């Protein structure tokens with residue numbers, strides 16, 4: 269196990285724009301603010317969603333689309349450096365109008381209806397993502 273230690277540098281609270289792509293909004297913000305390490309959380313609602321499931325055999329993401337309005341029950345993730353750029357990695361749990369929940373790796377195509385995000389920016393030397401041969405994923409190193 270590898271550990272990284274940081275301190276809270278700044279907390280950013282964001283009201284997300286209706287009609288924006290959730291992942292793109294988060295990525296744009298961290299790049300504009302040059303946040304290289306942090307923790308992300310979001311609640312709200314989306315007009316439609318796309319989540320990924322990482323197929324461990326084929327080592328590729330399969331995208332699942334939901335063309336309906338959904339509640340964002342939980343959306344958690346982090347910011348770290350990948351290829352020298354701030355990279356947002358977020359997982360999302362969504363619920364439909366019956367209260368049934370599902371989720372996955374947040375993909376482009378998740379469109380905000382309303383959203384509140386918190387980004388805890390950390391200081392110190394954060395992790396850097398590099399391709400891990402054992403999983404095929406860009407993991408912290």
Ligand code: ZN
Nearest residue numbers: 357358359373
């Ligand atoms: Zn993921």
